[in-house]
Amino acid sequence: MILQQTVSKEIQFSGQAIQNGKEVTMTVYPQPAGSGIIFSRSDLAGKPRVRAKAENVVSTKKSVTLGRDGWKIATIEHLMAVFHGLGIDNALVEVDGDELPSGDGSALVFAEQILEAGITTQELPRKMIHIKEPLWVEGTVFSGELPLNAMLLALPSDHLEVSFVFTSDHPVTGNQFYNFKFSTERFLKEIAPARTIAFMREVEYLRSQGLARNTDLNIAVLVGDEGYENELRFPEEIVRHKILDILGDLYLAGPIVAHLVAFRSGHTLDLEMAKKITQLQNKQEG
Known part of the structure; x- marks a missing residue:
């Protein structure tokens, strides 16, 4: 039997948000068994709370x-991936702004500080979600103005595994593939350090839309017209970060046991799958 876990003590993170660029402080608190993951805005009256559930997502842009x-709290996926990777079931996350701090653009900073603080095993069993029949969602993503098919499948398996195909017509990135068989050790080594991607040709447009305003561009894999603008942590860092996102996004449904096969999937499609898994789980329990 696998038991639930929480952080052993209060942990604080500070820094710029990745999208709006504002300085924010985030504090993670231990919570009793059965509480789940809860986010709260400490800068608002009454410190309103929202559960980290698929039905409470208001945007995937x-x-x-x-x-x-x-009110809202943005860019939760990297911290959620760490909770997934380290097996944290219960925590209260307070933020004094509308977006989480970015760390170094990956999930590594969050993971390292949680491990340093410690993880406490609790008295209740984890409710693992075993995918017993194939599930899939399909959608469309855009490469410039070109629409492309995207798909995410959840297949029965006796362990968590993610296979991701990233495609791009950009001459620098090309297509990338990575297969990740889950263990906490492999998550910390292979997935947590992977940063998000930023195409230099899109940065100014994103900033005009109020996004990508963090002043440290090294929090992302910077893709220029003729090469990478900064040093890669892995040859396939981009697709590894896509796996990080999936682990965070699908933790909105809970701890999953399945082989996830992704073809160009992103936050929107991930959320559809999280909702589908949640509906299936509710049906099985009801």
Whole structure:
């Protein structure tokens, strides 16, 4: 039997948000068994809370945003991936702004500080979600103005595994593939350090839209017209980060046991799968 876990003590992270560029402080608190993952805005009256569930997502534009009653918390996916990777079931995350700090653009900073603080095993069993029959969602992504098919499948398996195909017509990145068989050790080594991608030709446009305003461009894999603008951590860092996103996005449904096969999937399609898994789980429990 696998038991639930929480962080052993209060942990604080500070830094710029990746999209709006504002300085924010995030504090992660231990929570009792059965609490789940909860996000809260400490800068708002009453410190309103929202559960990290698929039905509470209000946007998937460039990141995953939770919200309710007009307020929101954006870019939760990297921290959620760490909770997934380290087996954290219960935590309260307080943020004094509308977006989480970016760390170094990956999930590594969050993972390292949580491990340093410690993880406490609790008395209740984890409710693992075993995918017993194939599930899939399909959608469309755009390469410039060109629409492309995208798909995410969840197949029965006795362990968590993610296979991801990233495609691009950009001469620098090309197509990338990575297969990740889950263990906490492999997550920390292979997935957590992978940063998000930023095409230099898109940065100014994104900033005009209020996005990508973090002043440290090294928090992303910078793709120029003729090569990478900064040093890669892995040859296939881009697709590894896509796997990081999937692990965070699908943790909105809970700890999953399945082989996830992704073809050009992004936050929107990931959320559809999280909702489908949640509906299936509710049906099985009801």
